[in-house]
Every structure is written in C-alpha cells, then in structure tokens.
Amino acid sequence: MDVSANSSIYSPSSLCRQVFARSAAHISGDFDAAPAAVTAPWCLTLLTEELQLAQLQQLQAFIAERGWAVTAIDILAARPQCTAVRLQLEAALEFDRARGELLALAEEMGLELVLQAGTTQQVPKLACFDMDSTLIQAEVIDELAKIAGVGDQVAEITLAAMRGELDFQQSFRKRMSLLQGFTEESLAEIAPQLPLMGGAQRLLQALRALGCKTAILSGGFTYFAHYLRDNHLAVDVVHANQLEFEAGALTGGVIDPIVDGARKALLLQELAAEMELSLDQVIAVGDGANDLPMLSLGALGIAFHAKPKVRAEAPQAIDGFGLDAALYLFGLNDRQIAALLEESPSQ
Template identity: 70%
Template sequence: MDASTAITSLQLSFDQITASSGEAALHYLEYQPQLAPLALLGIDSGGNDAFAGALELDHPIPAPPAASKVTAPWCLTLLSPAANLMQVRSVAEFIAAQGASIEAVDTLSRQRDCTVLRFQVRGELNFDETRCACLALAEEIGADLVLQAGDSQRPPSLAGFDMDSTLIDAEVIDELAKITGIGDQVAAITEAAMRGELDFRQSFKKRMRLLKGFPETELARIAPQLPLKPGAERLLRALRAMGCKTAILSGGFTYFANYLKSERLPIDVVHANELEFAAGVLTGEVIEPIVDGARKRSLLEEMAEESGLPLSRVVAVGDGANDIPMLSLGALGIAIHPKPKVRQVAPQSIDRFGLDAALYLFGLNDSQIAGLLGSD
C-alpha cells in the first residue's frame, strides 16, 4: 500500500467524528459504547488533521471475524462505493433529525469499492416515512441507505427471487422477440409492464401473441447466453451454505428458470410460466395460471406455510412492478436495481451494488461471507 492510500487509525469519541468538518476517504468505523466509550476510525492518511487530540494507533484495526450482535430496534445500513466522513456525518445528522439515537456502528465490509457501515438505531420511527427520507438522502450522498427492523438482521430460511432483470441481466421474452424481428415492440411493452404502467397479465398475453411462430429449437441456444446478474452466484451459494431454501418466482418461463436451476445457480424450486408449442413453434397462447404479481406472493406464502416457517424468516428479491406484492410479504423485500416505482414502495432497495450486497442485510460481514463461500 503506497503513502497515498495508507490508513490512519484513530481512537476518539463518536461526537468528535460527527462534529468534525474534515474530509477523508473512510475505511472503517467501529463504535460499541457498551463495550468501549471511544470509536475506532480508519481513514486515508492526511484526514487525521481534522481530529486534533485523537489517539493515533500504530496499525489498522483488524476486521472482526463476525458482525456484532444487533440489540437496537432498527438498523440503517450505509453501502457506499466510495465511503467518506461526509457520508457518516450526513447519516448521523439524519438519525438525530428523526428523534432517534445511534446505539452502535460497525463495519460489515472494508472493500475499496464497497464500504458497508451498519448503524444500530434506537427510536420511535415511522418505517415508511423514514424509508422514503432515506432514499432522498441516499441520492444526495451517493450511496445506498437501507432501513430495516433490527430483528430482521439474520439469515433467512426461505428466499424467493424474480428471474428476469434480477437473477439474470436480461428479459427473456425480449430476447425471444429479437430473434423474430420484433424486439423493440415487445421490449416497449415489457418495460411499461415492469414500470407498473400496464397490467402484467394483459401485457403478457399480448406479448405471447406477438411471439406466435417462434421456433422451439431456439430455446436451447438462448439459455446459455443469458448473463447472470452481478453477485447472483455468490448470493445463492451463500444462502445454500446457510441452509436457506431458495425459489425462482418468475413471470418469465420455466424452460429458462429450470436451466438456471440445473446449470448455473443453486436454486431449489421453480415457479414460472409454461411455453405452449405445437408443431415445433409457439402457439401464441398462454397456459394458466399465469405467474403474475399476486401469484408470486401466494406461492411464496404457500411455501413458507408448507415448510412451517413464519413470514419473519422469509425474504423476497425482485426489481419490477409485478414483484411488489411479494416484496411486502416477509421480513425483507429487497429491490435490486429497481424500476422507479418499485424503488419508491419496496421495503428495502439496493441500487449501486450487485445481488450479493443483500448478504449484509442478513447481519453478515465480509469474514462471515468468506467463510460461507470457502475459497471464493
């Protein structure tokens, strides 16, 4: 590590950090007042000039093997691609403005392109109002801010995933349409449906009619080419290692969901739409029941009931308007790179990172994640 990126480790009060006006890139922040009255701060060398009288430590504080126990009723997680002291001050001021207090702060990730700070917060918060305010602050400071109940910071037992634009970085129905020369026409309908501007069932039927005559032989060529969403494999592998059951709940097609399950990702269950072929081509008709937003939610709820799980052990992950019903079902409803309408209503939202960033919302730090993934 050269001098320009050397870390200065300081021991000082949390009030000194929030009252300072200095700027510096942030590597970590550990503040556990029930264990020690002073905070531990890791910043780029040179930033310590703003903290006169702070004790400078001889070496960086090692990352803890496990995240600290959550004892507060709320957690507010800052996920930043370029963390700095300004972001910490902004979050601290925001929490104070809600009439709440910071009970602890710990660093879940110290990666140079992903610093994750978890603020444990105590106070009477209106979840929806505070969540919306978090979205506005996140835009202002260039980070993701995720609010959740403190007791939801634990690994789930059941996780339901949308497929298109969530687990894969594509909309399969649009890929089929490109081959038949109507890609733009179908993509426009898909985009409007995902934004919540069109009824999903009606838009699905319309798109299937447009795809009438699509050759069945093309499916096997398309499936291997569908790109995974960044972080999808890491997240699903970690969930499998934790013993969490996973399901694809997709308004897309079973052929591609089953391909993902058998060839690409550790998925346990698939629920999606069936393609109807006759004489080797799509008929343009749909096979009921269509997996729309309401059915996604009911399927996830049924799986929880069949497994004897309370909804507090269930999470859902998606990006489009037809994911909104299931996102509001369990302990967490995580929208990944969501459409604007979805971002405004989803309980949790991650915009700047891949799917594996969800692991930090389960109360894990990088050391624990590495342990789950082995040599990865």
C-alpha cells in the first residue's frame, strides 16, 4: 500500500503521538461527542487499565511489520483504570491468523487487543448471553451441590466432562441426579445471594436504551434466570433448563430439551428469525466451551473471562474488564454510554 497516497493514514512515528494527544484531550473533555464513522475493513480495539508508551510502541511495530495501515484513531475511554483506543485498519489480513497473533501479543504486552470487521462496529439488534460465570459470578449447579453436600461428586463429573469422557447432556443429568431432595425454599434463599458480574447491569441497561433485545441462553436454570430478569437485569427473553419439582423438592430428574451448546446456537438462530434479523445484527457472549457454537454465529462472539480454549477459539475476547466493556466494540465512547445510562431507567 502506498502510504503517501493517503494523507489519512498514520505513519508509525505519529501513531504514539496522536494516541496520547487524543487521550489527553479526552480526559480534559475536549473531544468529539461521537467517534469517527468506520470506513476501514477492520477495527482493532486496545483495552488496558493504563496505557504505557512502550506498549503502544510495541503495537505500532507489530502493525508496521505486517503492512497494516492505521486510517483513524478514536479514544473511547481515558479514565482511571480504563483506557480504550480504537484503531481503524486498512489491511489484507486473514482473520483467524491475525486474531491468534494479536492474542499472543496482548498477553505479552499485558493488555487486551480485540479485532473485528469494521462492519461489526455497530449496535446489535439482539444480544444473547450465557448466565453462569457470564452474567453472574457463579456456577449455580456447583453452588447448589456444595450446599447439598455433594460438591466433590459434582466437581468430579464436571472434570470428566472436561476430559471428554462425558458430553454436556450426560454430565448435566448425572449432576442433577445428585441434587434430588434439594428444596425450593432453599433455592429461594440462594437466588438473592448470586453475585452479578461487574458491568452486567450497565451493559444490559445501555442495550435496552439502544433498542437492542437481550436473551439469556443458559445451560443453567430458568429459576435463577427469571429471578435475575425480574429483579436485576434488563433481559427480554430467557431460555434455560427447567428444574423438576415434586412436593417442593427437586426430583433429581431433568426436563427436556436440555440447553447445551447445540441448543444455544439453535435458539439464537430461532430468535433472530422470529425478530426478522440477519445474523450480522446479532452478538453472543459466554465463557464456556458449550458457548462456542453460538459465539461463532453472530457479528461478534465475545468470550468473557473465558477458559483458555474458549478464549483461543472465540472470535473476540474480553478478560480484564467488566461486561460493559463490550460497548466499546459497538463503537461507543464513554460520553455516549453515560448519556444512554442517564436516559434509561435503571432495572
């Protein structure tokens, strides 16, 4: 690419200077209300608590070595414990390879780098979320097992599934059988104690203000998903596993169909069809291997605080920030996000 033929392309020598100058302007409030329109084929978002010059120099060397050209720079956040910088890239790159290289570079640099197609830098019309360890900071079935005194047995079944000895449905049925007799009264006591994931309320509130529908697609339980929807989170649709009760206690059985990875992907597609949306208007967020099928379907598939395998295979990943950091991947800056949260009533 002839860099000199396009004055909007930032040379490696000017990239650091421009980023830090614009960050200073952002902090002082002297910046545009909206980021620049996306015109490049790729966007690379840098997320870090505090951006260091050496990190940016290393990134610009990486970009220059590959012949990628930065055509626009936007500071989406510049505040204590959060800097978000979006670079628009003119680049003939192969996504999976570039994503892998950027994940390795990000780990080396101690920050996060999220690559996405420029066309995906938009607010989705439907956002689908896993629940356990995504919207909440817990795996509910493990918490129930601990209280029921079968925590070690359930953990061993989970490990067997991770080793490939059991699939999700087999492991789910085995774990549920160990919870026979757990009372509905105890479930009602547990639900209010489930800790929300950081940024979950802000993200879902902002999405509702933007007109985006939201869904929980979970291998967990409708009992807890409905509690979250009714008390804490701006969620429109819930699909999860139903608990089977008899005389106020769990039977240890399951009610089909079980929501596993394949069903999550199917539900996402069905919801999009019902809403007359194309998949490029849908995003998915999750942390586990059973989320990978749905993460591969939409415009964005965000692995959140995910297991290494999931982080390596998902299209995008966020690790060191709250769920609301996903808003930067829609092309929004802190000023726009604050305005949305002011306009939208809290859940």
